[in-house]
Amino acid sequence: MDISAHIAAGLKQLGNPGVVTEDCFSKLLEAGVSVITDSQKLPNLTQLCNFKGDAIKESYAALLSVLIEAARHDIYPDALSIILLQDYNFGAQRNDKLIGIYRQYKTRLQAALSHIGTHPPHIIDASWTLDYCIKASNLEQVGDFLYLIQFHTESCQGCGSGTSVSRFKFLCTQEELQDLVWKLRDAVRHVERIANTCDLSQRCYTNLAK
Amino acid sequence: MEEVDGIIIHSLRQVGCDVEDDVDSLKQFSTELVIEAAVRCLDVIQPGLGLPHSLPDSMSARFRVGASIAQACKNLGYSGDIGYQTFLYSSEIDIRRVFVFLIEKLPKESGKSIVEPTGRIGVLEKAVSETVKKQLASPWLPRYCRRRGIRWYDDGTWSREGCGHNQPFISCNIDVPKTANSRGLSQAWREYYVHHLPLVTEQVPHIHQLLPSLITLNAKGLLTPVQPVHGAISNWDTCKINQQLTDCIARSFDGCSSAPEKESSVAALHIQDNDKKRRKETNSRFALSERLQFTKESNKDKKLQESDEQPFKSQVVMGAEKKRGKEEEMQIAKGEMERLKECLEALQLDVKKLTTKLSQITEEKSHEIRVLKNKEQQQIVKKQTYDLLPEADTNLSALQTSVESSAQTLVLLAAQWEKHRAPLLAQYRDARERNSNKASESQKKVDALRNLREKSRELGEEVRHKEQLHSQLVTEYEKVTKDINRSAYTRRIMEIIGNISKQKEEIDKVLKDTKDLQKEINNLTGQLDRSFTVADELIFRDAKRDETARRAYKLLATLHSDCSELVQMVEETGATVREIRDLEEQIETERAKNVGANLDRISADLRQMKQETAALTAQLNAKS
Numbered sequence: 105m106d107i108s109a110h111i112a113a114g115l116k117q118l119g120n121p122g123v124v125t126e127d128c129f130s131k132l133l134e135a136g137v138s139v140i141t142d143s144q145k146l147p148n149l150t151q152l153c154n155f156k157g158d159a160i161k162e163s164y165a166a167l168l169s170v171l172i173e174a175a176r177h178d179i180y181p182d183a184l185s186i187i188l189l190q191d192y193n194f195g196a197q198r199n200d201k202l203i204g205i206y207r208q209y210k211t212r213l214q215a216a217l218s219h220i221g222t223h224p225p226h227i228i229d230a231s232w233t234l235d236y237c238i239k240a241s242n243l244e245q246v247g248d249f250l251y252l253i254q255f256h257t258e259s260c261q262g263c264g265s266g267t268s269v270s271r272f273k274f275l276c277t278q279e280e281l282q283d284l285v286w287k288l289r290d291a292v293r294h295v296e297r298i299a300n301t302c303d304l305s306q307r308c309y310t311n312l313a314k
Numbered sequence: 315m316e317e318v319d320g321i322i323i324h325s326l327r328q329v330g331c332d333v334e335d336d337v338d339s340l341k342q343f344s345t346e347l348v349i350e351a352a353v354r355c356l357d358v359i360q361p362g363l364g365l366p367h368s369l370p371d372s373m374s375a376r377f378r379v380g381a382s383i384a385q386a387c388k389n390l391g392y393s394g395d396i397g398y399q400t401f402l403y404s405s406e407i408d409i410r411r412v413f414v415f416l417i418e419k420l421p422k423e424s425g426k427s428i429v430e431p432t433g434r435i436g437v438l439e440k441a442v443s444e445t446v447k448k449q450l451a452s453p454w455l456p457r458y459c460r461r462r463g464i465r466w467y468d469d470g471t472w473s474r475e476g477c478g479h480n481q482p483f484i485s486c487n488i489d490v491p492k493t494a495n496s497r498g499l500s501q502a503w504r505e506y507y508v509h510h511l512p513l514v515t516e517q518v519p520h521i522h523q524l525l526p527s528l529i530t531l532n533a534k535g536l537l538t539p540v541q542p543v544h545g546a547i548s549n550w551d552t553c554k555i556n557q558q559l560t561d562c563i564a565r566s567f568d569g570c571s572s573a574p575e576k577e578s579s580v581a582a583l584h585i586q587d588n589d590k591k592r593r594k595e596t597n598s599r600f601a602l603s604e605r606l607q608f609t610k611e612s613n614k615d616k617k618l619q620e621s622d623e624q625p626f627k628s629q630v631v632m633g634a635e636k637k638r639g640k641e642e643e644m645q646i647a648k649g650e651m652e653r654l655k656e657c658l659e660a661l662q663l664d665v666k667k668l669t670t671k672l673s674q675i676t677e678e679k680s681h682e683i684r685v686l687k688n689k690e691q692q693q694i695v696k697k698q699t700y701d702l703l704p705e706a707d708t709n710l711s712a713l714q715t716s717v718e719s720s721a722q723t724l725v726l727l728a729a730q731w732e733k734h735r736a737p738l739l740a741q742y743r744d745a746r747e748r749n750s751n752k753a754s755e756s757q758k759k760v761d762a763l764r765n766l767r768e769k770s771r772e773l774g775e776e777v778r779h780k781e782q783l784h785s786q787l788v789t790e791y792e793k794v795t796k797d798i799n800r801s802a803y804t805r806r807i808m809e810i811i812g813n814i815s816k817q818k819e820e821i822d823k824v825l826k827d828t829k830d831l832q833k834e835i836n837n838l839t840g841q842l843d844r845s846f847t848v849a850d851e852l853i854f855r856d857a858k859r860d861e862t863a864r865r866a867y868k869l870l871a872t873l874h875s876d877c878s879e880l881v882q883m884v885e886e887t888g889a890t891v892r893e894i895r896d897l898e899e900q901i902e903t904e905r906a907k908n909v910g911a912n913l914d915r916i917s918a919d920l921r922q923m924k925q926e927t928a929a930l931t932a933q934l935n936a937k938s
Binding site for chain 2: 106107108109110111113114117139140149156157158159161162164165166168169172173176182183186190211214215216217218219220221222223224225226228229258259260267269295296298299300301
């Protein structure tokens, strides 16, 4: 985990009891975690900025940055504690508090980070109707099954919260549907193989050991 | 037997039998305990038998349970005599034999050696496969049941399903106050930082852009060269070397990350500007045309007034023509307006041309003025020289003297300068040397500091690693401790074997002794027989002639028969003693089977059974 010089300066401010009081530190920590994990509500921190507002703002930014960077790089809480104690002169109490919060919320921080990114649309549901085509304008007798399939997909929107659910339909014959099913089965089998690779390799290891 | 009991009880406890701590021999086992232990062993050996762990109340059900356990044991290959009575009316020896058999049949714990994959790729593959397995094992969850597109498991882990609630990585510039070098900031900046700059969370246009913006902020800070005033010393050198490179990267990065934002803002500004300009233009044009129109109209009015005066008199006469005339006038006015517009445009062009010309001319003028000034100065110099010309010699000499004197003063000054310069230069060199010394020293210190920091970090890492190793080893050790029992057992077995061999030696010794004794006895009997026959012959030969010899012979014969009788008696006594001992042993074994108590129990159970049967019959009768 690399921390830039500005953020490092902010962290030093955060660890300095003369600038950020203990009470203020707890409030900042609480607010920071809730901002990252639950972005629906913004905590009000204006009354904290009355005394040394610039330092509070700087340390708040540094706190948010360090939480995000640590979660992004999947740093162990113990390693983070060593970094904070050694490089940023954190007191033991403050360090324990921050590490405790980090330990508790690490997975949720990572979940919040996972919201970043763009993906192709994701199929969440499917509905279908089966038609039997008896005859067409140019053919006396057709006698084919026609499957009308509708995929419900969800896709991320550019900005703002929530997702958009869209549908797209397509028509296919029996053979084409069979093809699709085979493809899907292939995909499922592939995923299962990935899930079992660990066991396979383990079995290999044990065989070798014997 | 104590040893065997201890091993059996330990094994039963491992199987999951609830044997109390103060029980240390099979003698103390109750019927319930025996049944439970046997059933648990059978469960482990052959899962799925479905035998009850406790005895039922009904006597016949008890009998059935005992019989089925016995049958299960027989199926496993128990060769001894076994039946329901073995478990229900237990004798210690039978039970022991059965338990020894069952514990031998217990499946050995196969050495499950799970080899952990090593290396980063192996660990990663394992994690991936475990996650996929977990996701495959979990049931399907509809979209609206997921919390912001994420499924949370009970153990606190999560997996993202679908792509709901995703946000693209859009970052924006956020401003963070820098208090570390606040001395270099102006008062106004500090004022702004303290009172007006919003928190980082409020600087982003949308809260979803906070995380990308913070990540970008940190990355940008890493890529831009660090300020020497407050930057970390360790970074300074490398930054100096790579300054140009990082500069370049940072610039491109800057362009990359915030290009859309900036561009859009710039574009917005442009648009705004253009808008304003256009508005202004339109305004001005509008105003102009209005003005023009008004002027035209006023002109028109004037003209109309002028022209009106004439047709006014004939207004009544040419009522119908009036309209046409007005229309014509309108046409004319329009044409005039067009013409005026063109004229105006031409005039505007002229104005433009003239302004450019004016600027050119002003430039030329300033240039000319400069030339004039130069010339004036030259003229003054020339005038002075001309003034000096009439007394050329004297002036020349005066000039020469002044030149010489000035040269002398120059030399003097140079000498003085040298005088001042030399010590100053020396001082400067000295100071510079000292400075460089100091710099190198501080550099060394910085290096040492950096090394120390690196070392401390490495040591910290090592400590953490070691602690992990320690905890791992502790868990392994805890796993291993179970095997201590085994070693104790082997030790005990070895002791038992030693005891047995010792006993065997003793038995051999006793056997040898007995054989020796037998041999001696045989020798003695032989000797006795031989001496008896010799004495018999001797005395018998004399007995024909001598009366006393005959008496002696008779006495000898009675002595011999008495002695042989005595020997026979002794032998018989020994046999009887042996028989007594055998019988005593038999009594002991019979007593161990506690037949009496079992008999009592059996008779009690029989009575209970009879009662149950009677009750059942009564019920049957009552029903029928």
